[in-house]
Each structure stands twice: as C-alpha cells, then as structure tokens.
Amino acid sequence: MLFTKMHGLGNNYIFFNLLECPLEEQKLSALAKAVSDVNFGIGSDGMILILPSEIADFRMRIFNADGSEGKNCGNGLRCVGKFLVDHLLVEKNTFSIETLGGIVDVTVQTGTNHVAVDMGEPKLRKELIPMKGESHSTTINQPFTIDGKEYHLTCVSMGNPHAIIFVDDVKAFPLEKVGPLIEHSELFPERVNVGIVHVKDGGEIDYRVWERGSGITMACATGACAAVVASILNGKIAKHRPVTVHLPGGDLEVTWDINNHIWQKGEAAYICHGEINLQAILYR
CATH class of the missing domain: 3.10.310.10 (Diaminopimelate Epimerase; Chain A, domain 1)
Structure with missing residues (x-):
C-alpha cells in the first residue's frame, strides 16, 4: 500500500x-x-x-x-x-x-x-476539555498538586485537551518527567497534552510539548494555539495580533482573531x- x-x-x-x-x-x-x-x-x-x-x-x-x-x-x-x-x-x-x-x-x-x-474557537470550560471539576468553570493559572508537587495549570481545548504551564526556561524544565504525570492525572479523564511556555519580550513565546500517546515531539500546532490562548488569558501578551511560537522544530504563527477564532500558519x-x-x- x-x-x-x-x-x-x-x-x-x-x-x-x-x-x-x-x-x-x-x-x-x-x-x-x-x-x-x-x-x-x-x-x-x-x-x-x-x-x-x-x-x-x-x-x-x-x-x-x-x-x-x-x-x-x-x-x-x-x-x-x-x-x-x-x-x-x-x-x-x-x-x-x-x-x-x-x-x-x-x-x-x-x-x-x-x-x-x-x-x-478555543474551548475553556472544564466539561469541554474534558477535565474534572465544576463543568462550566474554567482553569486559568490554578494550582494543582500532582505526585506531591504543585503546578499552576491553564487548560484549553483546541479540538484536543492541553494543560499549559508557564516556566522561566522551557529547555531546563523536566518535561520528560512531568509530562506523563500530568497526562495520566485523574484530573483528565481522556488524558491531556502538556505544554510548557516562556513568554519573551515582544510577545513571542517559547514552547515545548509532551503529547498524549506520543511523548515529547518536535512540534504540536494545537498546543501552540493553546499556548497563545493561555498567554493571552493570563495577561502576558495582547489579543488580536500575530504571535510567533518558537518550537523545537521551527516557528508557527498563531493569531486569536476578532471573531474569536484561532488561526495557525506554518510549514x-x-x-x-x-x-x-x-x-x-x-x-x-
């Protein structure tokens, strides 16, 4: 074939x-x-x-x-x-x-x-991610204790679920250890993709991802979209403007437009x- x-x-x-x-x-x-x-x-x-x-x-x-x-x-x-x-x-x-x-x-x-x-449109309610908790509530920079350590999560669905964590250095963060712990947490009945984000000067962001079912990958476009949404929701970058997301495999341009839609453009x-x-x- x-x-x-x-x-x-x-x-x-x-x-x-x-x-x-x-x-x-x-x-x-x-x-x-x-x-x-x-x-x-x-x-x-x-x-x-x-x-x-x-x-x-x-x-x-x-x-x-x-x-x-x-x-x-x-x-x-x-x-x-x-x-x-x-x-x-x-x-x-x-x-x-x-x-x-x-x-x-x-x-x-x-x-x-x-x-x-x-x-x-990004989906933010817990029932749409899906995520345990009050169905109509959202998760924006909320603390959760997973395997004895606290993580502040912002959760977004872009057709599949993402949990975003803001860090100082995406390369130094132990994603290979933390990723599977959060992916399989009881918080997420269908598991979750785990993204780590550092917002840089000028509104650009660095992003790495642990993908459910695949582990660490070079890029995840739905995750990059979720990372931009999370950055905007947390007041770290402005809405309605193109954001360059730097991934290990290259750059992606993501925009949250005036119609509440997320556009991603790349190779x-x-x-x-x-x-x-x-x-x-x-x-x-």
Whole structure:
C-alpha cells in the first residue's frame, strides 16, 4: 500500500490516502503502532488517514504512536491540506476538513510549503476539555498538586485537551518527567497534552510539548494555539495580533482573531513516499 511521510515543523506522520481504498477498522490501531515504530516500521509520531466526509470536503483521522486515536492535529491538518492540493485532489485552495474535534477550514498557499488553518474557537470550560471539576468553570493559572508537587495549570481545548504551564526556561524544565504525570492525572479523564511556555519580550513565546500517546515531539500546532490562548488569558501578551511560537522544530504563527477564532500558519513538507506491505508489518 502506498504511503507518504510528511512533517509540520518536525512533527511527522505517516499518511494514507483512503479516499477510494478503505482499511479495516479493527486493524487501524495496530497499524498506527506498527508504522510508527522506528525499528520495525517506518518511524513517526503517528498515522493520519485521509478519508471522504459526509459533512465536509474531506475527513482526517489521527492515530498516535501508541495506537490511540486523537481528536485533532494542527500540524497534520497543514500536511493534509498540502497533500490534497499537490495531488490535485481538490480544485480550490481553501476547503474544509472534518476531524473528531470538529470541522476546520484550511488554506494552502500555492507554490510554498506554508498552510494556514482556522482552528475555530478555543474551548475553556472544564466539561469541554474534558477535565474534572465544576463543568462550566474554567482553569486559568490554578494550582494543582500532582505526585506531591504543585503546578499552576491553564487548560484549553483546541479540538484536543492541553494543560499549559508557564516556566522561566522551557529547555531546563523536566518535561520528560512531568509530562506523563500530568497526562495520566485523574484530573483528565481522556488524558491531556502538556505544554510548557516562556513568554519573551515582544510577545513571542517559547514552547515545548509532551503529547498524549506520543511523548515529547518536535512540534504540536494545537498546543501552540493553546499556548497563545493561555498567554493571552493570563495577561502576558495582547489579543488580536500575530504571535510567533518558537518550537523545537521551527516557528508557527498563531493569531486569536476578532471573531474569536484561532488561526495557525506554518510549514508542511514531504519527507518521502513509499510502499508498505501491510500483511508483513501487521503480522511480523
């Protein structure tokens, strides 16, 4: 079966075009784990499927490296948008993509690697994240004790859940230890992505992420959007202006616009194309 490996700021996935060739549902989780394996598979942060949709122009499904299904992926959306335009599967440069986290609009800049995505409105209520506690309340810089240590969390859903922590130095913070503790905390019934943020002079921010189901990755676009929302909610940067988010894999431009929508714009690029033996990789 043909595959394409793409990345958005180093956040890389194996993409399968299933617009005309479906795969068996019960094998999808195992396939995601198999192709993501760096030793016995192709190696990636996960797997993304491009599918037909009954309510949008296209549909996207995201599977993490551990086989769990995600609700949204901002880097993946940009890559899918570029793939569809480059492979002449769409006649226009702006179109809609259905995800488990909702429908988003994607705009591809022809002749470049840059793609802009309207991620919709951020969700702040605990019931929408989801997060334990009073359903209609929000979590903005609130202290929680996890594994005996206190962390101040700001929680945002951008189609998938994010817990944001502000730190002085994102490189020095022990994300590899703290990330899984918060991800699996009983506060979050569907687990959570954990982002650490340092706001710099001029409104730019440094950002690193622990992604649920994948661990530390080079970039997370929904997380970058959540980081900007959290920074604005905490009064650290101004609203309605582009913010440059510095991630290990590169920079992303994020804007909370006057219509309350979050826009993210950044790179989407090919790594390789190939063919994989599904039987061999699933039943090795």
